[in-house]
Amino acid sequence: MINYISIHWISHYNYWAAIVIAMVGLYMIIGHNNLIKKVAGLNILQTAVFLMYISMGVITDGTAPIAAETFTIYSNPLPQVLMLTAIVVGVATTAMAFxxxxxxxxxxxxxDEDELLEREGHQNGNVEEW
Amino acid sequence: MIDIIIDMVLLLFLTVMAFTILRLRDLLSMAMILGLYSLLMAGLFMVMDAPDVAFTEAAVGSGVATILMLVTLTLTRIRYEKKAAGLQWRPLIIVLLTGAALLYGIHDIPPVGDIEAPAQQHVADRYIAEARNETGVPNMVTAVLASYRGFDTLGEVVVIFTAGIGVMLLLGNGTRRYRG
Structure with a gap:
């Protein structure tokens, strides 16, 4: 449906947004101490990957991949199928993490990760700085 | 043209929300914003001609994941993230390097919507042309999911089953005494 090609300077902006969002998620995973917040970051990183894949399947002036007489151009169903699977598996991972x-x-x-690491260090007799 | 405007506004909202989730220390608010973020993402998938993915994201990403997070917050009785974690340099450098590498990686892939892109050339044509005759399902996503790639879906179900067993083993069936 979307006519992306005709506007050249923004033809990649979906990917740019996906990368920015993915990096916010990655920072939440590795930069925050709270485990719940880390899982939220993992969710954000996942949805950014979904966004990237779905963008790859979009076709200009295409329509949703459901067969109909009046349409001939459909967007690519394969990335959509893969992302359907990924969404459900992602929630299974989230449930396990919680x-x-x-x-x-x-x-x-x-x-909190640093409190857990400290505890572990005391049990093993050495506190490592990381 | 209106599609592009909707697309850009949604992407802008999503980016702002991602940064809001990053900054929020109140975990209940964070769970709410995360649910809203998933709902907006579902809207974006709808704009990008992926209705099945949009349904699933709205139901599973925005519904089930938010409920799971609320249940976790209730069970752990944690409302706030401890001490505002300041900007940490090591993670920031790793994130910036990864982001730069990804940006370098995408600059020469085909633009969004290109019908000549390699992603559009392989098996997708066959699915689109033959799915209705071969499987009898007008929705190509359903046809690929349940018929052409049925084993994929079987694997997915196995993963969910395994996760279910794992959660049951970890949390018990409700008869275990809580020490917390």
């Missing part, structure tokens, strides 16, 4: 977080909170009474 279950782990609940157990960590029960056992260690914290969900």
């Amino acid at each position: 279950a782990l977080i609940v157990r960590i909170k029960e056992t260690c009474n914290t969900v």
Whole structure:
């Protein structure tokens, strides 16, 4: 449906936005201490990848890939199928991560990564700086 | 033209929301904004001719994931992220380097919407031309998901089953005593 080609200077902006969003997610994963926040970052990174894949399947003046008499150009169904699978698997991963977080909170009474690492270091007799 | 404007506005909102989620320390607000972010992403998929992905993202990404996060916040009784984590240099450098590498990587891939792009050349033509005759389903996404790539979907179901077992093993079936 979208006529992207006719405007050259913005023909890649979907990819730029996907990269910016993915990098925000990546920063949340590696730069924040709170485990819940890390999972939120993982979700954001995932959706950015979905955005990138779906953008690759778009065809100018195409329509949704559902067969109809009045249309001849359809967008590519393959990336959409792959992303459908990825969304569901992503939620399965998220559920697993949250279950782990609940157990960590029960056992260690914290969900902050540096407090957990400190605890682990004390148990092993050495506190590493990282 | 209106499509491009909708597309750009949604992308702008999504970027702003991603940065908001990054900055928020109140985890309940963060869960809400994350749900809204997924809903906007579903709208964007709809604009990009992917209705099936949009449905799934709205139901699963915006619905189930938000509920899971709220349940986690309830069970752990955590409302705020401790101490505002200032700008950390090592993660920031890694993120900027990765972003630069990705930007370098995309600058010569075909523009969005190009019908001559390699992604459009391989099996997609066959799916579009033959899916209705071969499977009897007018929706090509359903045809590919359930018929051509049925084993993929079987694998997906196995992953969900495994995750379900994992969550049950970790949290128990409700009879376990909570020590927290």
